[in-house]
Amino acid sequence: MENITTRPDLASLNLLQLQVLMKTWGLPAFRAKQVLDWRNKGILDVSLMKNLAEPVKTALEANLNTQPLKLVTKQKSEDGTRKYLFALQRQNQSTKHIESVLIPDESRGTVCISSQAGCVLDCPFCHTGTQKFEGNLTAAEIVAQVLAVKHDLLTDPMDQGLHPMVTHIVYMGMGEPLANELAVFESLDLLMDESYFHLSRRRITLSTSGLVPQIVRLGDHAPVNLAISLHSAINHDRDTLVPINQKHDLSSLRQTLNDYPLAKKRHITLEYVMLKGINDRAEDLLALSKFVNPERERVNLIRFNTYPGSAYEGSSTDTVNAFAKGLISKGIRATVRRSRGDDIMAACGQLKTAKQGIA
Ligand code: SF4
Known part of the structure; x- marks a missing residue:
């Protein structure tokens, strides 16, 4: 055969x-x-x-291979968010699943895509990190997630008031994109190619846990918007929460972020998931305020979506709001991410586990 x-x-x-x-x-x-x-x-x-x-x-x-992904399930949230579970179609890979999320609002349609099946990095609070790593996606499998969402929008249009098209892409689904560097760079080239989606780099965001040499190469190759999974600005705490910190610590990350080529009026986003008693204390706020470069960066505080078996609890709403205020009082732009798709568990890795649970 x-x-x-x-x-x-x-x-x-x-x-x-x-x-x-x-x-x-x-x-x-x-x-x-x-x-x-x-x-x-x-x-x-x-x-x-x-x-x-x-x-x-x-x-x-x-x-040609014409169908790199097969849609397994689709779930729609009350707020319009749609979550898709796909099976890979490469030979001997069909038991491997990945997920993508469409987040529509009034002015944009954002697709969150996966770059790996599972993740090699073991951030202990992250649901994907608790799942088995099953391999890197090819560039075709990465871009095909966007094609599949576009196809879904053709056959099942958005409800009124929500953006009916894909306008933005974020690499924030399953996996660490920069641990699959070649395929991810090829997929970026395709998304920006004028014979493909011809997206501007300003409409694409790549989120990484902080693989420093790869961030430098991304800046040289395709300097899209950058988001960093920071989650702590204290080295010994970040060593646990984001273990890649043991290899590329906060000082090397700091230097790399200072040098990353930003588009005009763009900021690097520092993602910070709020974990009760872990990274929401006064010393965490102080360390974070010292780490941030307010000219080039903003902080996105994320409410923790708990999942069965998680050892972590989310910070209370009061704590999250006080943390945001503390940052703002120091001249740092800080936002609290609006939670989307809670009713379909739209956080990283969760739909896949739900499917496995009923298989
Ligand atoms: S937070 Fe990102 S890098 Fe860390 S385990 Fe989860 S998917 Fe991987």
Whole structure:
């Protein structure tokens, strides 16, 4: 049986690459544009590409992987958030699942995508970190999550008042994106390619736990918006909460953030999940205020979404609000992230576990 993983993926081709393939198949290059018009709407099923001649459809089906992901479940929250669970379709990979979330509001539609099945890093408060690491995603599997959400919006439009399109992408789903550097960089290139989604770097945010050398290379390759999972500004506490800190500590992270090339009027976001008695004390506030560079950074305080078996509890609303006020009083921009999709457990890794629980 042919190993389909050796075929190119329709989800990861730009116009030039597909034109070259068309020529090798003895087909006119202009057909490539027609194919990508369908693909970019989220349609990867060749049989649905209505205006394509039969020989083109046959060549696509015979030579390309056209379905890198299979939708397993979709859940809709009352606030419009949609959460998707996908099975990988690479050979021998179909038991591996990943998840993506669409977060619509009035002015934008943001898709949160995964970069790995599970995560190699073991942040103890994070649900994905407690799950088995099952491997890196390919660039096609990363970008196909956005295609699948676009397809869903075609077939199941948003309720009135919510943005009907995908306008922003955040790499904040399962996995540490910079631990899958090559595929993630390739996926960024595709998202920004003018024959693909042609997204500006200002509409893409990559969230990392702080892999310092990779952040430097990201700044050189595709300086998209950056978010850092900080969660503590005290080295010995961060060593536990975000264990990559043992390798790249706060001082090396500080220097790297100072040097990261920011787009005009953009800030680096420091993500800080509020954990009761762990990182919400007076000394934590003091350390965080000293760490932040207010000219270039802002702090996003996140309410902890607890999950079955978690050893951590979220800080109370009063504590979160007092922490935010304390930062603001020191001239630091601080926001409390609005919780979206709580009723469908829209935090990292949770839908996947729910599915495994009923399997
Ligand atoms: S917080 Fe991010 S880096 Fe840490 S275990 Fe979870 S997914 Fe991985």
